[in-house]
Each structure stands twice: as C-alpha cells, then as structure tokens.
Amino acid sequence: QVQLVESGGGLVQPGGSLRLSCAASGTSFSLNAMSWYRQGPGAQRELVATISTGGFANYADSVKGRFTISRDGGKNTVYLDLNSLKREDTAVYYCYTFWGKDVWGQGTQVTVSS
Secondary structure, eight states, rough: OOOOEOOOEEOOOOOOOOEEEEEEESSSSSGGGGEEEEETTTTOOEEEEEETTTEEEEEEEETTTTTEEEEEEEGEEEEEESSOOOGOOOOOEEEEEEESEEEEEEOEEEEEEO
C-alpha cells in the first residue's frame, strides 16, 4: 500500500522560507510522478507543482519563481522549497501521486503571517 507523509509546515513571516518534505513508502518511488497541491481557507484544492520521473518540473503561475519542487530517489522523498512567501500562500499543502488510484498525504499546514 502506497503511503505519503508530509512534514515541514509551520508559521512563517511574509518573505520567509520553508521546506516541505513528502516521504513515500510502498512503491518504487522512481516510477511515480509526484505533485504538491494546496487548499487555502474557503478555497478549492489547487495544483502547485509536479515533478516527473525524469525530474522535469511544472509550476502554477502563482508560485513560479518562488517555489521549487525536487526529489531524492535514494530517500524516497519529494521536497517543496517555498521562498518569498506571501500571505496568500497560507494553506494546507498535500503531497499526491497516482498508483492505481489517487494517493494523498495527510497534509501539512503552512501559515504566512506577521
């Protein structure tokens, strides 16, 4: 059974940085494209970034140039580096992959506030 566990969220001031981690188990990690989504207060869940098995990354326009997705196959972990954070980045961030079905992590809260 594939499981995803996120960590690294927290409270940060505007302009600050965080690194989110998503540890995967139950699958050969290198075979999966991995994504980060987020859901802000009262908003729908939206795609933030995706990284392919070959390491190619795509980003939502709202985070392009500020966020970086990466993966470490040896650690079975995907990361999301959040820089130049804005209040509107406040959300629960979820790790996602497809392995025969949708697989979601439990989410990690990121709050950007002074």
